[in-house]
Amino acid sequence: MATVLETxxxxxxxxxxxxxxxxxxxxxxxxxxxxxxxxxxxVALFVAMGVIGPFLYPANLPIDxxxxxxxxSGSHLLGTDFQGTDVLALLVTGSRYVLVAAVIAAACTVVxxxxxGLYAGYRRGGPDSVLMRITDFIITxxxxxxxxxxxxxxxxxxxxxxxxxxxxTGWGSVARAVRSQTLSLRERGFIEAARGLGLSTAHxxxxxxxxxxxxxxxxxxxxxxxxxxxxxxxxxFLGVLPFNENNWGVMINQAVQNGVTQTGQGLSYLLxxxxxxxxxxxxxxxxxxxxxxxxxxxxxxx
Amino acid sequence: xxxxxxxxxxxxVRALVMIWVVATFTFFLIRQMPGDPVAAQYEQLVQQGMxxxxxxxxxxxxxxxxxxxxxxxxxxxxxxxLLHFDLGRSTQTLGVSASSEVLTGAKWTIxxxxxxxxxxxxxxxxxxxIAATRRSSGTGDALTITGSLFHAIPQFVMALVLxxxxxxxxxxxxxxxxxxxxxxxxxxxxxxxxxxxxxxxxALAYALSMFGSYLLTMKSSVISVLGDDFVLAAELRGLxxxxxxxxxxxxxLLPLFTIFxxxxxxxxxxxxxxxxxxxxxxxxxxxxxxxxxxDYSTMNATFLLITAAVIVANILADLLYxxxxxxxxxxxxxxx
Numbered sequence: 107m108a109t110v111l112e113t114x115x116x117x118x119x120x121x122x123x124x125x126x127x128x129x130x131x132x133x134x135x136x137x138x139x140x141x142x143x144x145x146x147x148x149v150a151l152f153v154a155m156g157v158i159g160p161f162l163y164p165a166n167l168p169i170d171x172x173x174x175x176x177x178x179s180g181s182h183l184l185g186t187d188f189q190g191t192d193v194l195a196l197l198v199t200g201s202r203y204v205l206v207a208a209v210i211a212a213a214c215t216v217v218x219x220x221x222x223g224l225y226a227g228y229r230r231g232g233p234d235s236v237l238m239r240i241t242d243f244i245i246t247x248x249x250x251x252x253x254x255x256x257x258x259x260x261x262x263x264x265x266x267x268x269x270x271x272x273x274x275t276g277w278g279s280v281a282r283a284v285r286s287q288t289l290s291l292r293e294r295g296f297i298e299a300a301r302g303l304g305l306s307t308a309h310x311x312x313x314x315x316x317x318x319x320x321x322x323x324x325x326x327x328x329x330x331x332x333x334x335x336x337x338x339x340x341x342x343f344l345g346v347l348p349f350n351e352n353n354w355g356v357m358i359n360q361a362v363q364n365g366v367t368q369t370g371q372g373l374s375y376l377l378x379x380x381x382x383x384x385x386x387x388x389x390x391x392x393x394x395x396x397x398x399x400x401x402x403x404x405x406x407x408x
Numbered sequence: 409x410x411x412x413x414x415x416x417x418x419x420x421v422r423a424l425v426m427i428w429v430v431a432t433f434t435f436f437l438i439r440q441m442p443g444d445p446v447a448a449q450y451e452q453l454v455q456q457g458m459x460x461x462x463x464x465x466x467x468x469x470x471x472x473x474x475x476x477x478x479x480x481x482x483x484x485x486x487x488x489x490l491l492h493f494d495l496g497r498s499t500q501t502l503g504v505s506a507s508s509e510v511l512t513g514a515k516w517t518i519x520x521x522x523x524x525x526x527x528x529x530x531x532x533x534x535x536x537x538i539a540a541t542r543r544s545s546g547t548g549d550a551l552t553i554t555g556s557l558f559h560a561i562p563q564f565v566m567a568l569v570l571x572x573x574x575x576x577x578x579x580x581x582x583x584x585x586x587x588x589x590x591x592x593x594x595x596x597x598x599x600x601x602x603x604x605x606x607x608x609x610x611a612l613a614y615a616l617s618m619f620g621s622y623l624l625t626m627k628s629s630v631i632s633v634l635g636d637d638f639v640l641a642a643e644l645r646g647l648x649x650x651x652x653x654x655x656x657x658x659x660x661l662l663p664l665f666t667i668f669x670x671x672x673x674x675x676x677x678x679x680x681x682x683x684x685x686x687x688x689x690x691x692x693x694x695x696x697x698x699x700x701x702x703d704y705s706t707m708n709a710t711f712l713l714i715t716a717a718v719i720v721a722n723i724l725a726d727l728l729y730x731x732x733x734x735x736x737x738x739x740x741x742x743x744x
Contacts (some may be wrong), residue, residue, distance in 0.1 A: 343564050
């Protein structure tokens with residue numbers, strides 16, 4: 107999944123001609139504004155951090171109690187935490203859980219949401235209204251309190267369970283939007299023509315409808331990654347989840363628990379994960395801006 | 409065109425079904441808990457020498473449902489008690505019912521959420537108009553980027569940044585709680601001032617994390633309205649800028665109400681983060697604390713109330729939208 111987020115800066119992927127057009131388009135759009143290049147660079151950096159970062163540090167990070175709450179310095183670029191552990195090391199090793207869970211959750215959301223939306227919108231009638239009732243239900247239930255209540259039963263100990271639970275509770279709005287797009291698409295000429303030719307439902311859905319909702323879905327994939335990062339880090343920040351591994355949420359929780367917001371000591375410890383989240387969000391927002399233009403030629407400002 | 413009472417009835421039925429499903433879900437969730445707290449308490453009381461009947465009544469008081477009997481009879485009994493708003497007792501604060509525990513939190517949450525909604529709506533709408541009218545200049549670009557960025561910043565990050573800036577680096581606001589405990593409660597100056605100063609940062613955190621979506625919606629809505637013929641007509645008739653602004657703003661405000669419903673759910677969900685960060689004693693903190701203390705009856709009551717609040721807010725938003733925009737008063741199934 108991680109490859110979806112990486113932008114092909116410089117490399118020419120060997121794919122079908124139509125695909126190549128997309129990548130070339132993306133590259134051209136990215137180059138137009140320096141902010142977009144910066145965005146893709148930031149995202150690529152974070153992906154690299156999640157993939158190779160944890161290998162750069164020992165499994166148990168060194169503790170130095172005499173040097174707790176230190177500010178940024180030459181040996182500790184981002185300062186140290188309440189035990190004297192290097193904050194940069196914590197940040198890098200903690201990124202994998204967060205990123206993997208968010209990507210799994212986003213993939214889950216997109217697959218379930220698109221599937222249900224396409225099916226409901228294309229079939230109409232009974233299945234449609236049943237599915238949309240369920241979708242309404244999923245949308246209406248406040249997600250975070252639900253996740254909190256579920257945390258009493260599930261422990262979210264590995265990124266896979268965390269990602270799946272997040273994805274299962276969050277597909278509602280994608281399903282609803284894909285359904286309404288499908289509803290308008292199915293009345294269009296080319297779908298009528300495909301049906302008139304006697305093509306199978308599977309063909310119409312996969313070859314005619316899916317490519318038309320794909321741009322929306324792709325952008326949603328990116329945006330939901332940020333939403334899920336925010337949700338899971340938030341869950342750990344609240345401190346109701348047991349944790350056995352370090353991640354950004356645990357860092358924030360520990361910083362607040364150790365009174366950083368009261369004493370102001372070790373501010374870089376608290377701010378580092380916050381800034382990391384903001385930076386990643388910024389990167390994704392800038393990248394979405396570029397994607398928007400790739401998919402929507404009408405938005406191009408010439 | 410459907411009649412309003414009929415519509416309202418449909419909404420109510422749907423809301424009740426939803427609350428029933430959520431209540432059923434939490435019932436089975438609590439029964440699935442590792443170690444089954446309900447059965448555990450019952451057995452502990454029996455072992456301490458209490459009669460089975462006494463133990464059953466005591467456990468029932470705590471959890472709002474019977475510890476023994478078939479699952480079906482436990483379930484129906486639980487629903488029956490729920491109809492009487494009886495959700496058992498809090499186990500963290502002795503002698504307090506779970507529902508009153510939650511209601512104490514609710515008033516603080518609702519105050520904050522309302523303040524946050526109004527602030528973000530005002531900021532977002534005004535900045536959205538500016539972003540739309542200046543969209544080809546640097547100001548417009550800057551506002552749009554700011555809007556999408558703030559929209560994307562998690563609420564707890566916003567809260568923690570505000571705490572760091574305004575209580576640690578530049579200490580002008582209190583960090584903790586809803587009111588200064590040294591001030592006499594009542595309708596007096598210092599008490600109200602203390603309330604306001606405690607609520608300012610949390611409300612600001614809400615507003616800053618919410619105005620982005622209003623800004624972006626308002627911007628695209630104003631841009632589409634600007635292309636309408638009536639705007640050109642108004643311009644040709646030589647109407648002043650102020651009047652034209654009113655024409656545009658009134659029409660462009662409509663889509664903001666559609667995202668209103670979405671933001672309400674977001675607000676109540678976010679209440680958990682913002683209240684926890686500021687240690688503000690609302691429903692969110694009640695929920696987190698009840699989970700921390702394994703106080704399942706309070707947890708159940710809080711979750712049900714938050715869900716009910718979101719459902720009711722959704723219905724209100726839908727009715728409000730119908731009242732405001734005559735075009736949506738259409739036949740067929742609403743919201744389908």
